[in-house]
Amino acid sequence: MKIIHVHHHYWPVVGGIENVVKALAEGMARLGHEVHVVTSTYGAGDRPREEVINGVHIHRVKSIRLGYPDLTYPLEAPRGVLKNADVVHGHSQNSLFTVKMVEEARKVGARTVVHFMAVDAFNDHPSRLIRLLAPRYGRWSVKKAIEISDVRLVKSFRDMEILRNRYGIEAEYVPDGIDEEPLRKPNMAEEFRRKYGVRDPFIVYVGRLHRLKGIDVLIRALAIAAKEEPSLKAVIVGPGDQRPYRELASKLGISDKVLFTGFVDEDTKIGAIDASVALTLPSVSNYVEVFSLAITEAWAREKPVIASAVGEIPYRVKHMVNGLLVQPRNPKALAEAITILIQDRGLGEKLGEAGKSSVVTWSKVVDMLLKIYSKASSPFNG
Incomplete structure (x- = not known):
């Protein structure tokens, strides 16, 4: 299976979502899948635009940033890579980069998965400006991600409830894991x-x-x-x-x-x-x-x-x-x-x-996701 993960940051940037995407991508690559990560050039330093690390093909695309990491906008898209994918998995609808790249994948016929995170979560932000403006962006990004995704995932039951009660959609729960x-x-x-x-x-x-x-x-x-x-x-x-x-x-x-x-x-x-x-x-x-x-x-x-x-x-x-x-x-x-x-x-x-008793390992999470990818649509090839 050819799998593409999307987020505006990837290694060498270290952070919560970045570590998750790295664990998933490398875990799937170890199982023999062809795994790619589409990300921005931000945080990559002098690393090349294209490289393979631990079996994962990394594609860093030119982007601009409007102040906040989530407001990273891609200036190009590796459409050839996206077009031939079995599944494109975008991480966080709050990331403008993720939303735009998944939208490009949808245009070229790829099947799409979006992991929804922190849905409508700006209302308690300590910054008054963010509390005023960000909820509008947040609602837009959720609706757009719903529109362009074939499969919707969450890692929080809070987000699952909000998507069901406020947006009228169901999502499947897939948590993050840890190494063994x-x-x-x-x-x-x-x-x-x-x-x-x-x-x-x-x-x-x-x-x-x-x-x-x-x-x-x-x-x-x-x-x-x-x-x-x-x-x-x-x-x-x-x-x-x-x-x-x-x-x-x-x-x-x-x-x-x-x-x-x-x-x-x-x-x-x-x-x-x-x-x-x-x-x-x-x-x-x-x-x-x-x-x-x-x-x-x-x-x-x-x-x-x-x-x-x-x-x-x-x-x-x-x-x-x-x-x-x-x-x-x-x-x-x-x-x-x-x-x-x-x-x-x-x-x-x-x-x-x-x-x-509630701890889940990355190997189990990878297995959960691969099953979801496979059953989502018959064009997926295991």
Whole structure:
């Protein structure tokens, strides 16, 4: 089968959707399928426009960007590649690049699949301008993606409900997965503690440093919780600008309680999760939480999760069953949840064990998608 994945970013750009597309593309290529990725030149640096990496054919097309990554517009389309595809799978209808490329694929007769993400999710965005303008774009992009797609997928039951109730269409649920490695590795807590010299109990955040991820809320919550638990620390793992968060920690007098590791390798990330009391995900907007791989990674290591009730999170994290849910943008509520798990490690173990049962690997997700591709239309060839 010839399969094409579409998104405005691909490796070497590292991020949530980018990592998902890479995992799917390489997983399908390993099974012997001819797999292509159509993406923009943004973030590729000096890499060639056309190359093959780990069996995946990458096509980077000239594009322009209107301020935001989602507003990346392709200036060309590899129609020859699209025309001969069995299926073109576009990731995120919020991406203008994805919508336009899938539209081109439809024009040349390819069968199309769109993974809908963060449907109508701009209304709680902290930026007043985005709250005003983005919902109009969001509604247009959803309607356009419905029009040009043969198969509609979601990775969030929130999005499934909105598509059904607001737009009158059904979508199939296909979640994101994780590599099997986090399920097999031995506990790596000691390696992390030794590497970074962290012996006190800590909560861990894993992800990019972005204002919608609520890292400022986490730091404020730490300042509150540390009054009751003076030895408590926070470890923040992931790429991004640390400066505003370091300044906030300094202002609150807790610089010595926050460790920023920056981007780390997989073993170090696993070690940070293993050594932590809990993963904390204090996101502040529906838009950034379509399917949290960090939550899945924590559950794979049998660690509890403390997360804001935004986006898909309350559909996966059930309060006092496999984690703790807190009101977004509420440092006091987050601090109280952190304190509960610091003081009751047995509860944390119970929640982490419960979460592990819902972990899905990439191999299973790839198998789910290949079955969907195959049954969607008889022209597909296995």
